Amino acid sequence: MATIHRTAKAAWQGTGKEGTGQLSTQSGVLKDARYGFQTRFADGPGTNPEELIAAAHAGCFTMALAFQLQGAGHTPESLNTEARVSMEQEGSGWAIKAVALKLQAKVPGCGPDEFHKLAEAAKANCPVSKVLNAAITLDATLG
Incomplete structure (x- = not known):
């Protein structure tokens, strides 16, 4: 059985x-990308873990659908996915409760029933x- 490893690192200073x-x-796509309370719970400059999970999920799902x-x-002409991660407060902490995937696709020769079946499998x-x-959840539109 093959195993693939990917790594990321976080450094933190302060409260x-x-x-x-x-x-x-590991790839260097993110190098010392800023994150903090303002980027996570407000709209400050930088990224946050939930945004990165949304990007990972959108990318993973879209590639899985291509396969x-x-x-x-x-062969898809285009697959465009937005992933919206919803985080809710639980007691004194937070939890990711939902991810809404919204897909716009152009797939010549693929009917709606088959398309939705394949999208759900992905x-x-x-x-x-x-x-x-x-x-x-998945809201998939074939255009």
Whole structure:
């Protein structure tokens, strides 16, 4: 069985509310990207863990759907996915409760029933969907 490893690093200075951190990824796409309380709970400059989970889920699902479509003999012209992560307060902490995937797709030769079946399979089977303990919904539009 093959195993793939990917890494990211976080560094933090200061308290939870006033401190700041930097995130870096193995690939170098993120290098000392700023994050902190303002980027997580307000609209300050920088990124946050939930935004990165949304990006990971959108990317994972979209690639999984491309493979599903390929396996069914279809080549997508375009697949555009937005993932919206919803975090709710639980007692003194927070939890990711839901992810809403919104997909706009152009897939020549693929009918709506087959498309929705393949999209649901991609949602259920992409590795990021499998790791999230959240309700995952899909609004898929074939145009």
